[in-house]
Amino acid sequence: MTTPDKPGLRERKKQRTRTAISDAAIDLFLDRGFAHVSVAEIAHAAEVSKRTLFAYFPTKEDLVVHRMADHEQEAARVVRARPAHTTPLTALRDYFLDGLRRRDPITGLNDHPAVRSLTELIYGTPALIDRMQRFKAGGERALAEALCDTTEASDLTARLAAVQIIGVQWALSADNFQRLVQGETADGRYEGAVRDAEHAFDLLANGLAALT
Amino acid sequence: MTTPDKPGLRERKKQRTRTAISDAAIDLFLDRGFAHVSVAEIAHAAEVSKRTLFAYFPTKEDLVVHRMADHEQEAARVVRARPAHTTPLTALRDYFLDGLRRRDPITGLNDHPAVRSLTELIYGTPALIDRMQRFKAGGERALAEALCDTTEASDLTARLAAVQIIGVQWALSADNFQRLVQGETADGRYEGAVRDAEHAFDLLANGLAALT
DNA sequence: TATATTTCTACACCAGGTGCAGAAAGATTC
DNA sequence: GAATCTTTCTGCACCTGGTGTAGAAATATA
Numbered sequence: 001m002t003t004p005d006k007p008g009l010r011e012r013k014k015q016r017t018r019t020a021i022s023d024a025a026i027d028l029f030l031d032r033g034f035a036h037v038s039v040a041e042i043a044h045a046a047e048v049s050k051r052t053l054f055a056y057f058p059t060k061e062d063l064v065v066h067r068m069a070d071h072e073q074e075a076a077r078v079v080r081a082r083p084a085h086t087t088p089l090t091a092l093r094d095y096f097l098d099g100l101r102r103r104d105p106i107t108g109l110n111d112h113p114a115v116r117s118l119t120e121l122i123y124g125t126p127a128l129i130d131r132m133q134r135f136k137a138g139g140e141r142a143l144a145e146a147l148c149d150t151t152e153a154s155d156l157t158a159r160l161a162a163v164q165i166i167g168v169q170w171a172l173s174a175d176n177f178q179r180l181v182q183g184e185t186a187d188g189r190y191e192g193a194v195r196d197a198e199h200a201f202d203l204l205a206n207g208l209a210a211l212t
Numbered sequence: 213m214t215t216p217d218k219p220g221l222r223e224r225k226k227q228r229t230r231t232a233i234s235d236a237a238i239d240l241f242l243d244r245g246f247a248h249v250s251v252a253e254i255a256h257a258a259e260v261s262k263r264t265l266f267a268y269f270p271t272k273e274d275l276v277v278h279r280m281a282d283h284e285q286e287a288a289r290v291v292r293a294r295p296a297h298t299t300p301l302t303a304l305r306d307y308f309l310d311g312l313r314r315r316d317p318i319t320g321l322n323d324h325p326a327v328r329s330l331t332e333l334i335y336g337t338p339a340l341i342d343r344m345q346r347f348k349a350g351g352e353r354a355l356a357e358a359l360c361d362t363t364e365a366s367d368l369t370a371r372l373a374a375v376q377i378i379g380v381q382w383a384l385s386a387d388n389f390q391r392l393v394q395g396e397t398a399d400g401r402y403e404g405a406v407r408d409a410e411h412a413f414d415l416l417a418n419g420l421a422a423l424t
Numbered sequence: 425t426a427t428a429t430t431t432c433t434a435c436a437c438c439a440g441g442t443g444c445a446g447a448a449a450g451a452t453t454c
Numbered sequence: 455g456a457a458t459c460t461t462t463c464t465g466c467a468c469c470t471g472g473t474g475t476a477g478a479a480a481t482a483t484a
Contacts (some may be wrong), residue, residue: 060470272439
């Protein structure tokens with residue numbers, strides 16, 4: 001996938017323009033809120049025409065959420081790359097726990113100001129949440145395929161499992177992040193986050209039957 | 213909640229206008245596709261000003277998906293209204309199975325032309341899917357609260373369970389509908405849909421541990 | 425240096441959505 | 455039933471996200 005051949009002036013400039021636009025956008029959004037900044041303003045701040053902005057990002061929302069696009073296929077990759085004799089659920093649990101250890105922003109357990117304020121922006125903007133949901137759905141599809149390809153599960157079973165797993169991961173992340181908003185630190189929250197994640201994956205593995 | 217006091221001419225007219233607008237919109241959407249009909253056109257067809265249309269429906273998308281809004285709290289209601297000594301999961305499973313029996317559109321198992329083409333419209337329009345996701349999220353929140361209020365489960369456990377349950381129900385519905393699109397009839401699909409639903413709720417109750 | 429390609433820009437345009445002031449219609453009082 | 459109060463509807467101007475297009479500018483190639 002990587003093409004380290006010749007970056008080429010053109011490609012380098014494109015990459016710089018892209019980040020310049022996104023950075024300008026996020027700066028303005030953080031400052032005044034998503035709705036109160038127009039794309040024209042962003043284009044001006046990035047010293048680019050409005051038309052060019054939309055050549056790089058299909059929508060205003062994507063100016064923010066494009067950074068999460070890489071993570072969309074993550075769960076699917078983890079399942080496909082798991083060692084033999086390892087169950088998908090175990091692989092995903094270990095990966096999530098490792099994410100907590102690394103304070104991976106996607107686990108909701110990163111309280112660096114830049115990460116935090118960006119997450120706050122997303123959670124506080126319905127339009128951005130909608131876009132995130134689309135990534136979530138894409139992640140579900142990818143994981144379902146991975147489960148289908150690497151296990152004996154039926155197509156439907158794979159989809160059901162994928163929906164449950166991705167849903168639970170997002171719920172865990174949202175919970176962690178909400179606690180940071182309420183004042184906990186990432187380090188202070190870490191142990192609880194681990195316990196909760198283990199509990200959640202236990203529920204996934206053993207079911208909700210205990211729920212009365 | 214119901215106020216059967218005096219409908220009042222004003223209220224009656226409002227209700228009629230509301231359905232007139234929605235009906236006009238859906239007719240046009242089914243005919244030419246969501247993106248190729250402007251709200252101005254819909255307002256004209258419904259003999260109403262554009263401004264009035266937006267007084268009844270906050271967005272173009274809501275012209276279609278507002279009909280699902282009633283179902284948003286359904287799962288939560290079922291859990292709250294369940295008989296004593298009945299587990300939430302059992303109540304929800306029985307309710308879903310009953311929905312299949314009744315060919316409730318929300319189960320994806322209704323092949324009446326009007327229902328079917330409307331569902332096709334929604335599934336075929338990304339903007340409408342996005343709006344549906346918002347209802348899904350609302351349903352998750354409501355169910356989580358219901359579980360929290362009526363069981364011993366912790367707040368987090370309730371949210372995790374809610375996400376799994378609602379996700380599974382939507383996946384089942386989507387699967388049923390997809391089969392209708394591919395040519396199966398609702399009656400022909402019924403038995404398979406029941407089997408799949410039972411399988412799905414088994415997974416929910418007993419977990420994904422069997423998945424290797 | 426000359427030329428072919430890609431990218432950027434300016435500009436006009438469409439559509440969804442909002443604010444506002446006044447007209448119209450339903451409710452209320454005598 | 456007329457006068458008045460209140461809610462709703464309308465038309466219009468306006469903003470903003472997003473697109474089509476033609477030509478200018480910049481990069482790659484020879």
